Amino acid sequence: MTQIKTLFVLAILAICFSCKTDQNSEVAAATTAHTDANGFSYEITENDPTGLRLYTLENGLKVYLSKNTDEPKIQTYIAVRAGSNYDPKQSTGLAHYLEHMVFKGTDKIGTLDWEKEKVYLDSISNLYEAHRAETNLDKKEELYRKIDEVSLEASNYSVANEYDKMISSLGATGTNAHTWFEETVYKNKIPANELDKWLTVESERFSMLVLRLFHTELEAVFEEFNRTQDSDFRKGYYAMLKGLFPNHPYGQQTTIGNAEHLKNPSLVDIHNYFNTYYVPNNMAMVLVGDLDFDATIAKVNKAFGAFENKEVTHPVLPKEDALTSPVTKEVFGPTAENVSIAFRANGIGSEDQKFVTLADMILANGNAGLIDLNLNQKQVVQNASCSPTFLNDYGYHQFTGTPKEGQSLNDVKALLLEQIEKLKKGEFDDWMIDAVVNDLKLSQTKQYENSTALASAYYNAFIHHEDWASKVKFLNDLKKVTKQELVDFANKFYQNNYVVTYKRQGEDSNIVKVQNPGITPVHLNRDKSSKFLTAFNSMESEDLKPKFIDYKTAIKTTETTNGIGVSYIENELNDLFDLNIIFDMGGDNDKKLKLAANYMDYLGTAKYSNEELKKEFYKLGVSYYVFAGDDKTYVGLNGLKENLPKGLELLEHLWNNAVPDQDAYKKYVESIIKERQDSKGQKGSILWNGLMSYGKYGEKSRLRNIYKTDELNAIDPKELVDIVKDMKNYNQRVFYYGKDVDAAVAALNSSHTIPEDLKEYPEALVYEEQETGGNVYFVDFDMVQSEMLFLAKGEPFKAENIAASTLFNTYFGSGLSSIVFQEIRESKSLAYSAFSSYQMADEKENANYVMAYMGTQANKMPQAVSAMMDLMTNMPEAEKQFNAAKEATLKKIAAQRITKSNIFWNYESLKKRGIENDNREEMYNTIKDMTIEDLRNFFNSNIKGENYNVMVIGNKKDIDFKALKELGKVQEMDVDYLFNYEKTEKLKM
Template structure:
C-alpha cells in the first residue's frame, strides 16, 4: 500500500503541475526614457528587455541582471558565410579574425608608414590570386612574406586583446555562421564606457594588418576541421539537404583553394557592405542602468554612418523527392544521421517540429529515449532541430551497438518516426513538454550569457521579441492530432541519410608549410590610441568576498544528518543533493553500479514508467560518482520536490536488477570503450595525460576487463547502490521554503541511526616527469603535443603568483605564449601554457604547455614552445596589463546562488576554509615583474618535461621527437588498459 500511495501522490501532483495559465498577453509597448530615447518593451516579458533603435539604425538590446557587476556584451552583424562571394568562400570568417587587428589608430606605431606596406601587400595578393603559374605564385608569396615583415615593424600585435584584458574582460572571442558574425566580451560593469570607446573605434574601419600570418592560423583551424569527423558528416548532410543554397554549398571556414588565394580587396568590400549600424545589433545584459547605458551607446556608436544594405537573394531549393545518400570516412566511431529539410524561422514547421522533436527525444521520456536508449537497442540515439532564416532541418542521429549495422540503427530511428505518425505516445506528454521548455527558459533567463544569446538570435533571424517569448504559449495550441497529421505529411522519402563510416578519408587537403618569417610583435610599445585610452578612468569596483559560514546555513535533521542550505531568491527551482564523501577510489564497483541504476525499475514500476513519472513532474534525478565523492540528486520545481523525492526514494529502496538489462549495459560499456579510443582528444587529454602523470598505476587504468564485467552479479550491484544509504552522508539544498524541503527529506529519506565509515581509498602516486616521450599514432592532419612536468606540492601561498603568471604568460589572447606561437610565427591555431594548482591538499601541481599544428610545422612549434618555457620574455607593460586584468577579474566576480556551496567544497579539498580570493587580491597588488621572473626561474625554467604526442606517424618527422627524450610508442588498448577482446570493431 505504501508504494501504491507514493505512485498515486506522484501522478496526481504531476498532472496538476502541468497546468498553465493562458492569461498572459505579450503586447509591444513604445515608451520614451527621460533622455528622450524611444524604446520598446513587451508586456509580461520575464526578461525585462528594453529594445532601442538609434537614429543610424543600430539595434540595442538591454536587460538588467544584478547578480554580479558584469555585463555580457555581444555585437552581432547580419553577415555570415551565406553572403561570401562564390569565388571567395570563408571570407566572412576570415574577416572576423581580422576585426581583432585594430584600425589606423589602434594597433599601429606609424600608420602612414605601415599603410604603404599594407597597400603593397594587398596589390601582391591580387596579383597572386590571378596568377596561374605555381612558380610565380610562390615568388609572389615570398614577396608578400618580405613585405609583411616590413609592415610588422610598424604594427602592434594583439593591442585590442591587451586593452580588453586590461579592463578585466573575459570570454573575448567571436564566431561566424551562416547568417551571422558575433563579437563577444564579458566586462566589469564599471568599464562599460571604456569598452564602448574601444568597440566604436574597432568597428569604425577595417585594417588588414598581420594578414598573411593570420591566414596561416585560419589554415590551422581548417586542419582542425579536417580532423573532426562530426564536422565532415555535418557538412555532407548540409550538402545533401541544400544542393543549391549556401547552407550546403558554402562552408563557413571556406575551401582550401579559396583560403590559399585570398583577396584583401574583397574582404574590405564585404566589411564596407555589411558592417554598418543598420545591419548590426548591440546586446548588453547585466548590471546596468538603462538610461545611462543607452546614452553612452549613442555617444560612441551613434556617429557610425548607416547605408542601405541589400543581402543577396539566395536560391530556392527544389523538393527532395527520394532519399539522398552521403558517405563520410574517418577514424572515429561509425554513426548514421537522417535529416529532413523544413521551412525556416517563423514558419508553421518550426512550431510543429519543435513539439515533434521533444516528443521524440527530450533526454528522459521521448520515444527515442525510452525505446532506443533506455532499452539499449543502440549505443546512442538522439534528434534535434535547427531553424535558420530561409530553411530549417530535423536531424536524427545514432551510433550502433557492437555487431549492429548502420542500416539497422537507421531503421530503428525510422520506427520511432512511425510511432509518432501513429500517435503512439501519451497525450499528457504535450503538456509535459511545454513544462520542460518553460523550465529551460527559466534557467536561460537567469543566465546573462544565455539570455544575451537569445536576444542576438532574435536580431539575426528578424524575430520580434514578442513572438519569441510567446512561442511556448503558441505551442500549447498544438494537439496530438496536429502532431500526427504533420508527421505523416512531413516525414516521407524526402530525407538525406549520411553514413559516417570508420575508415580512411581520401579527400584530405594537405597544405605545405609556407615558411613564414616571424613578424615583429612590438610587445612593449603602445599606439597613440592606447596611450589616450589608458587615460580614461572608470569608477573603482570593490571586490566582494564570501563569508562561507554566513552564506551557507546548516541545520540538523531528525535523522541526524546535516542539512546545508542556501535560499534561492530568483525563482521557484530547487536542487537537492545527498552527498557521500567517497567514490570509486573507495569502492571500485560503485561507478559501475550507479551507472546501471539508470536501466532498472522497481518491483512495482518499470524503468519506462519511472522515467515518464519523473518527466511529468519536470524533475531531473540521478546518481553520479567521481573519484572521491558520490551524489544522489534531484532538481526541478519546488512544488514537486515532495513527489519527486518520494519517487526517487522508491527507486533507491526498491530497484530490481535483471540479467538482460545488465548484459546490454556491459555491451554498451565495451562499445563505449571502443568508441572512446577513436577520439583523439580523449587519447591526448585523458589517456596520455593520465599516463604521463601516474604511469601504469592510474585511476583511468584501474578498470574491470570484459570478463570481469560479464561475470558481475547485477543483483549485487543494485544492492551496493541501496547500501550507499547506510554510509555517512550530508545534504545540500538550494531553493525556497527550506521548512517544506526539510519535512519532505525527513519523511522520505530514512537512514539508520549509526552510519558506516567510508572504506579507505586507493592512492595513485604522481610519477616524476622528464626525459620521456609517449606517442600514439593516429590518422589525423594535425599533430598535437602536450608537455607536462610535476611541480611542487600545492601551497595556497603560491596562488597569487600562479594566477598572475597564467594571465601574463600562458592563457588568453594577450598572453606571451599566444603572441609568440600564433601571432608572430603562425605555428598553431591553439597554444597555451599553465601552472595548474592541484585539486587536493598534499598533491603536486602540474606545469603544462600545449600546441596543435600541422605535422610539417611541429618541429618549429616544439622549438618555439620550449624556448618560451626556458626563457620567459619580460615585458613590463604587458605585465602591468596582466596584473590589472587579474585584479579587475576578481573585483568584478561574484560567487552567488548554489555556486557558493560548490566553491566552498572545492576549497575545503585544498585545506582552505575561507575565500582565498581575498589573499590573492591583496598579494597580486604587490607582485612585481622581478617577483614573477623569480617564480619562473625557481619553478619552471629548469623543469624537465614529459612529452605527450599524438599524430599521424607517416606525416611526422619522428627523429625530431627522439630529441625530446626516451621514446615510447603506446598502443591505445594498453594506454586505457583495454583488453583486445573488449574493443573489437
C-alpha cells in the same frame, strides 16, 4: 530532461522562434513604445520575464538592454547580419577571415605610424591580387615570398594584439567571435564599471578595417581548416548539408571556406565585404548585466550614433526543390561509426518550427521521449537522439544514432525511422505535449537567470529578424497544439524525403594537405604602444571593489530528525530547487560503485517499470540522478519546488526497491565495451585522458584500473543494486538550494529513512604521481594536424602560490594577448591553438603541474617545439604587458561574484585544498603588490628547468621523429595499453 538536450533545444528556441503575433493569444505579448528620461525611444514586450528594452538608434543600430545584478558585469555582443552565406563564390571563407581581422586594429589601434604602415599594407594588398591572378606556380611562390618580405617590413610599424591588450586590461572574459551562415558575432564579458572604456575601443574597432599582419593570421585560419579536416563530426555535418541543400549556400559554402580560396585571398574583396555589411543598420549591440538603462543607451548613442548607415541588400539565395526520395551520403574517418537522418524544413517564421519543435521533444527529451525510452533506456542502440535547427531560409530536423557492437548502421537507421512512425501513429501519451511545454518553460527559467544565455537569445533574435513579443508567447502557442494536429503534421512532414549520412570508419581520401609556407616571424613590438592605447590607458573608470564570501554565514545549516546535516542556500529568484544527498566516498573507495550508480538508470521496481518511472518523474517536472565520482557519490533531485515531496518519495521508492534486471545488465556491459572501443577513435580522449594520465601516473593509474570484459560479465547485477541500497547505511550529508528549506527537510524526514548508526567509509585507493622528464609518448592517429602536450610535475600544493600562478597564467600562457599566444601564433604562425599554464593541484596532497599545449601542422612541429621550449626556458619580460596582465587579473577578481548554489560547490573545492576561507582576498592583496621581479622569481623557481614528459598524437607518416628524440626517449604507445583495454573486446555474454 537531460541538461545537454535541454540547453540544445533552448538554443534552438533562442535562434528560431519567430511567429506572427496572434491577437487572440491567451497570454498577451504586445509590444509598446516608451521614451526614457533622455528622450530615447524603446520598445518593451508585456509579460516579458527578461525585461528587455529594445532601442533603435537614428542610424538604425539595434540595442538590446536587459538588467541582471547577480554580478557587476555586462555580457556584450556585437552582432552583424553577415555570414558565410554572403561570401562571394570565388572567395568562400571570407566572412570568417574578416572576423579574425577585425581584431587587428584600425588606423589608430595597433599602429605606431599609420602613414608609413599604410604604404606597406597597400603594397601587400596589391601583391595578393597579383598572387591570386597568377597561374604559374613558380611565380606564385615568388610573389608569396615578396608578401612575406613586405609583411616583415610592415610589422615594424604595427603592435600586435593591441585590441586584446585593451580588452584584457578591463578585466574582460570570454573575448572571442564566431561566424556562421547568416551572422558574425563579437563577444566580451566586461566589469560593469568598464562600460565607457569598452565602448571607446569598440566604436573605434568597427569604424574601419585594417588588414595588418594578414599573412600570419591567414596561417592561423589554415590551422583552423586543418582542425576541421580532423573532425569527423564536421565532415558528416557538411555532407548532410550538401544533401539537404544542393543549391543553397547552407550546403554549398562552408563557413571555413574552400582550400583553394583560402590559399588565394583577395584583400579587396574583404574590404568590400566589410564596407557592405558592417554598417549600423545591419548591426546590433546586446548588453545584459548590471546596468542603468537610461545612462547606458546615452553612452551607446554617443559611441556609435555617428556611424553612417547604408542601404544593405543581402544576396537573393537559391530556392530548393522538394526532396522526393532519400539522398545518401558517406564520409570516412577514424571515429566510431554513426548514422544521421535529416529532414529539411521551412525556415524561421514558418509553421514547421512549431510542430518540429514539439515533435523533437516528444521523440527525445532526455527522459520520456520515444527515442529515450524505446532505444536508449532499453539499450537497443549505443545511443540515439534528435535535434532541430532553424535558419532564415530553411531548417532541418536531424536524427543521430550510434550502433551497438555487431549492429549495422542500417539497423540503427531503421530503428530511428521506427520511432518516427510511432509519432506518426500517435503512439505517445496524451499528456506529453503539456509536459514537454512545461519542461521547456522550466529550462527557460534557468536560462533567463544567466546573462550570457539571455544575451545569446537576444542576438539570435536580431540575426534572424525575430519579433521578441512572438518569442515571449511562443511556448504558450505550443501548448495550444493538439495531439491530432501534431500527428497530422508528422504524417505530412516525415516522409521518404530525408538525407541519410553514413559516418564510416576508414581513410578519408578527400584530405587536403597544406604546405608549410615558411613564414618569417613578424615583429610584435610588445613594449610599444599606439597613441590610441596610451590615451585609452589614461582613461579612468569608477573603482570596483571586490566582494568576498564568509562561507560560514553564507551557507546555512540545519539537520533532519535523524541527524543528517543539511547545508542550504536560499534560491531568491524562482521556484526551482536542487537537492543533493552527498556521500564522501566514490570509485576510489569501492571500484564497483561507479558501475552500480550508472546501472541504476536502467532499473525499475515491482511497482513501476523503468519506463513508467521515467514518465512519472517527467510528469512532475523533476529529474533524478545517481552519480559516483572518484571521491564523492551524489543522489540528486531537481526541478519544480512544489513537486519536491512527490519527487523525493518516488526517488526513495526506487532507491529502496530497485529490482536487478539481468537483461539490462547484459546490455549495459555491451554498452561499456562498445564505448571503450569507440573512445579509441577520439583523438581528444587519447591525448587528454589516455596520454595525460600515463604521463602523470604511468601504469598504475585510475584510468587503467578497470574491469575487463570477463570480470564485468562475472558480476551479479544484484550485487550492484545492493551496493547502491547500502549507501544509505553510510555517513552522508545534504545540500539544498531552493526556497522553503523547512519543507525540504520535512520531505527528507518523511521519505529518507536511514539507520541510527551509520558506517564509516572504506579506505580510498591512492594513485601515486610519477616523476616526469625524458619521456616522449607518441600515439599514431589518422589526422592532419599533430597535437603536443608538455607536462612537468612540480612541487606539492601551496596555497600561497595561487596568487603568483594566477598572474603568471594571465601574463604568460592564457589569452589572446599572452606571451605564448603572441609568440607561437601571432609572430610565427606555428599553431592555431597554443597555451601554457601552471596548474595548481585540486587537492592539498597532490602536486602542481607545468603544462603547455600546441596544435599544429606536422610539418611545422620542429619549429613549434623549438619555439615553445625556448619560451618555457626563457620567459620574455615586458613591463607594459606585465602591468596590463596584473591590472586585468585584479579587475577579474574585483568583478567576480560567487552566488547561488555556486557558493556551496566553490567551498567544497576549497576544502579539498585545505582552505576554509575565501582565499581570493589574500590573492587580490598579494597580486596588488607583485612586480615583474616577483614573476621572474616564480618562473625561475617553478617553470624554468622543469623536466617534461611530452605527449604527442599525430600521423606517423608526417611526424618528424628526429625532432621528438631531442625531447627524450620516444615510445610509441598502444591505445589499448594506455586505457588497459583488451585488444578485441569480445562480447561473451
